[in-house]
Amino acid sequence: MNTARIVVLVIAVGAGAVAAYLASGIGGQETAGPTAPVAQLATVEVLVAKSDIPLGQPVGPSDVQWQTWPAATASSNFILRSERPDASVQLAGSIARSPFIAGEPIREQKLVKSNGSGFMAAILPTGMRAISTEISPETGAGGFILPNDRVDVILSKRDQNPDRVKGGDVVNSEIILSNIRILAIDQTVEEKNGQKVVVGKTATLELKPDQAEFLARARQSGTLSLALRSLADANAPARTEEIGGKRDSINVIRFGVSTQTTTPK
Numbered sequence: 001m002n003t004a005r006i007v008v009l010v011i012a013v014g015a016g017a018v019a020a021y022l023a024s025g026i027g028g029q030e031t032a033g034p035t036a037p038v039a040q041l042a043t044v045e046v047l048v049a050k051s052d053i054p055l056g057q058p059v060g061p062s063d064v065q066w067q068t069w070p071a072a073t074a075s076s077n078f079i080l081r082s083e084r085p086d087a088s089v090q091l092a093g094s095i096a097r098s099p100f101i102a103g104e105p106i107r108e109q110k111l112v113k114s115n116g117s118g119f120m121a122a123i124l125p126t127g128m129r130a131i132s133t134e135i136s137p138e139t140g141a142g143g144f145i146l147p148n149d150r151v152d153v154i155l156s157k158r159d160q161n162p163d164r165v166k167g168g169d170v171v172n173s174e175i176i177l178s179n180i181r182i183l184a185i186d187q188t189v190e191e192k193n194g195q196k197v198v199v200g201k202t203a204t205l206e207l208k209p210d211q212a213e214f215l216a217r218a219r220q221s222g223t224l225s226l227a228l229r230s231l232a233d234a235n236a237p238a239r240t241e242e243i244g245g246k247r248d249s250i251n252v253i254r255f256g257v258s259t260q261t262t263t264p265k
Contacts, residue, residue: 041070042070042071042072043068043069043070043071044068044069044071044074044080044081044082045066045067045068045069045080045081045082046066046067046068046069046074046078046079046080046081046105047064047065047066047067047078047079047080047081047084047087047088047105047106048064048065048066048067048103048104048105048106049063049064049100049101049102049103049104049106050062050063050064050065050102051063051102052099052100052101052102053096053099053100054096054099055096055097055098055099055123055148056095056096056123056147057095057096058093058094058095059091059092059093059094059095059096059106059111060092060093061088061089061092064088064091064106065088066081067103069105075105077105077107077108077109078105078106078107079105079106079107079108087106091106091108091111093113094111094112094113095111095112095113095119096110096111097110097111097112097119097122097123098110120183120184120204123183124183124206125206127208127209128206128207128208129206129207129208129209129211129212130183130204130205130206130207131204131205131207131212131215131216132202132203132204132205133202133203133205133215133219133224134201134202134224135200135201135202135203135224135226136201144228145182145185145203145226145228146182146185147182147183147184147185148181148182149181149182149228149229150179150180150181150182150228150229150231150233151179151180151182151205151226151227151228151229152175152177152178152179152180152226152227152229153175153176153177153178153180153205153215153218153224153225153226153227154173154174154175154176154224154225154226154227155172155173155174155175155176155218155221155222155223155224156171156172156173156222156223156224156225157171157172157221157222157223158170158171158172158222159171159172172222175227176214176215176218177205177207177211177214177215179229179233180205180206180207180211181205181206182203182204182205182206182226183204183205183206184203184204185200185202185203185204186200186201186202203226
């Protein structure tokens, strides 16, 4: 009995020793090799938009900031702090010819100097023309028309009545251009939120070449007025209407003076 117990004890001690040896061997292998260093990603500081910058907005130092950017993906068109540390001050006063979104790298190709003569040409879409027309509070929706709004252009002209017996002159009013984009009021190309309404004297419209010719002729034949359209109509197609369609005449008497005006039939 004693011999059996001794044999079992010896076997147990031997198994424990083998287990301890194997464990120490594995641990030694794990700690033997040196830890591999973590690769560091090369970065640069790039000038980006701090917040959204819409078309036509002047860019100031508070509108941009430096942001860490992977060097491998930095374009040659980006502005790097290592090359131009004063870029935010140098670009102050430039105007965005295309919108920037927050975090987008600033590229000088999308900026134009505010005193540059080519700004209006820069923001015009391909194939479009910019043409200006005089407006007043009465013909410009009381000053509530701002850049990027959509308007209808109305032509009003007074025609002499060949038959004086029936009354005075005939006044015709009709829409000649529909859903036209306003590029600028006077020389203001962007109105910021919260800014007071300013009544301008000149509105610059975005037109196709044939529409620009049409408007120039219409301007010589009567008075032009702008009717402000809803923002929901922004995607409606711009149209040119024919002048002189069939219309019904209405005889209006004001202060004893008879005047004929027309309405669409």
